Amino acid sequence: MNLWRSGLLLLALSLGNPALALDLSPQELAGKRLYREGVSAAGAEVVARVGAADMQVPASVTPCASCHGADGQGRPEGGVRPPSLSWQRLALGRGERQANGRAYPAYSEASIARAIQQGRDPAGNRLDPAMPRFSLAMSDQRNLTAYLKRLADDRDPGLETQVLRLGTLLPQAGDLAPAARVVGAVLAGSVARINEQGGIHGRQLQLVVLDPGPDLASAEQALDRLLGEEQVFALVMPLAPALDAVLATRLEQARVPLVGALAHSAYSRQIFEPLAGVREQLQSVAGYAEASLQAQRLSTQIVYAGSEARSLAEALQADLQQRGWTQVQVEAFSSQVPTAEAIFYLGSAPAFAELTALLEAAGRAPYLFAVSSQMGSEVARVPAQWSRRVFLAYPFIPSDWTAAGRDGLSALREREGLDGRQALLQVGAWCSMVLLEEGLKRAGRDASRDKLVVALEGLHDVQTGLTPPLSFGPGRRQGLEGAHVVTLELPGPMFYPVAPYRRRDL
Ligand code: HEC
Missing domain, CATH: 3.40.50.2300 (Response regulator)
Structure with missing residues (x-):
């Protein structure tokens, strides 16, 4: 990539919207940044006063786009209805407009500024305090107004006619x-x-x-x-x-x-x-292990392989302790033989095979809990002594x-x-x-x-x-809240679902 191009990309990204889908002037671009990110052109912090008590917060925490949408069409949330900010609707033509039961004449540039800074519409009605009052320098207000005029045409990139x-x-x-x-x-x-x-x-x-x-x-x-x-x-x-x-x-x-x-x-x-996710799937396994094996009373180790899995292991430890598991330790996978009665495994498939080999050589067969996505084809090679002692989370099974x-x-x-x-x-x-x-x-x-x-x-x-x-x-950003729990009968392996996936609210 040549320098010119990467420089341009950097500029585009720092403006919040990477693709300059619409040709915006520098003033409009500064307004867009204020609208989307709550940051002024000078880089100074913009203050917003929120709620009936006028609490001061940085506008970057509550930029216009967070309520009115990056597209300006309003994003109703929890009974609050931020209106569409289309310039057409706000300011063009004559006649009365309505929003949230208020009636008012067309906005002008001056009355838009008053709405944004003081929370009043052109008829003098107080806006709902859910709309913050923003302290804006004159230049910031000018930039913002310039952008509001273009907002309705500023389509997101990647969306073309056909x-x-x-x-x-x-x-x-x-x-x-x-x-x-x-x-x-x-x-x-x-x-x-x-x-x-x-x-x-x-x-x-x-x-x-x-x-x-x-x-x-x-x-x-x-x-x-x-x-x-x-x-x-x-x-x-x-x-x-x-x-x-x-x-x-x-x-x-x-x-x-x-x-x-x-x-x-x-x-x-x-x-x-x-x-x-892995953490949520292991919760399903833990739920099964509590109900069927009283595993919360067993000595338990969470063995993780690879440093990326460490924070996940610690999160799982906290989850288990909250569920009433009393003896849970986190350990990085090493050549030391784990001695616990139950082991949660986090990491890659090859390291899982090493773990079972290590345990087997030491004559131990603790319960093993893991997610299928981390097992890969190692599932087929689990040693026979783990028959019905290994429990895996599967997001779906053939009957789905x-x-x-x-x-x-x-x-x-x-x-x-x-x-x-x-x-x-x-x-x-x-x-x-x-x-x-x-x-x-x-x-x-x-x-x-x-x-x-x-x-x-x-x-x-x-x-x-x-x-x-x-x-x-x-x-809620995961389509499933957990997984099915499946055990292996060995040699084979034969797969036996032991606990079906259930939504938490059912
Ligand atoms: C925390 C949510 C929130 C944020 C952030 C927010 N607004 Fe609002 N805004 C609202 C709500 C809710 C209303 C409706 C108030 C009412 O109708 O009484 C509103 C009303 C308005 C109105 C009046 C529209 C009309 O039809 O009278 C304008 C103009 C406006 N907002 C512009 C902005 C701009 C520009 C920003 C950023 C500088 C912004 N708002 C930030 C929630 C928000």
Whole structure:
């Protein structure tokens, strides 16, 4: 990438909206930044006074877009109804307008400033105190007003008349390359199916695939490119673990939604995962172990392999202690033989095989608890002494598959030359596309990234044909809340579901 280009991308990203979809003047761009991020052109902090008590907070905590939406169309939440800020509706033409039971004449530039700074509309009505009062320098107010005039036309990138562009990051080399090939094939197959059925709201889907490269720097560069020059509207199922620590923040800054299964993700408003995370899946296993094995009374070790799994291990320890497990220790995997009666394992499949070999050699067979996604094909090689003593979380089991789901996946496998290996990844990518399709349909022809986030959040009981029904909600970003618990009968192995997946509210 040449210098000029990367400089431009940097500029675009620091403005919050990576793609300059609309040609905005410097003044309008400064206004946009204030609108979306609550930051003034001079870089000074803008103060907002919120609520009836006029509490002062930085505007960056409560920027206009957080209530009125990045698209300015208003995002009702908890009984508060921020109106549309379309300039057309606010200020153009004559005649009375209405919002939340107030009636008032057209806004002017001066009365807009009064609404924003003092909380009164042009008729002198007090605005609901849910609308903060912002202290703005004159230049900031001018920038903001200039942007409000363009807001309605400032469409999110990647949304064109006939095309909607999605992006993903899939490595072509390294350990993850085989997985990436599978994910790429499922995404491509799903996109082809949706397009053959006419696309979504008259738009054909286009998938931009970039290679995240070997490290954080290369992965960030690829992400910048997706959001910058490639102009993608949303991300789907990237495989770029190097980005884990920064992804949520980056997506929140750019307000880009992502649908996909991630390895270690923290909660983010922008990220929707079809299946439950490792931590949530292990809660299901713990619930079963308490009910059937009274495992909360056993000495328990959480053994993790790889430093990335450490924080997860500590989180799990806290979860277990809260559930009443009294003797839980966290330990990094080493050549030392764990002595506990029950072991939760977190880490990769090869290290799991080393762990069982170590225990076997020491003549120990404690209960083993783990998630299937971390076991891979090692499941087939668990030594026989763990028959019905190993318990694994599975997000789905064969009985979740409907005829339609099975047929759909077989057709896709055939078309893309896939076999049954990496079924979990296949299902993860499949479900991600089902969710995106459903979310985009609901977001409407006049979609925006914000509308997509709201639409995804509103999805309940989505039938994927391959998993239990997926549901989201405010503060809920995983489609499943746990997993089925399955034990292995060895040798074999034969798989026995011992506790079905249950939603927590059922
Ligand atoms: C915490 C949520 C929130 C934030 C942040 C917020 N607003 Fe509002 N805004 C509202 C609500 C709610 C109303 C409706 C008040 C009413 O109708 O009484 C409103 C009303 C308005 C109105 C009056 C619209 C009309 O039809 O009379 C304008 C103009 C406005 N906001 C602009 C802005 C701008 C510009 C910003 C950022 C500088 C901003 N708002 C930030 C919640 C918010």
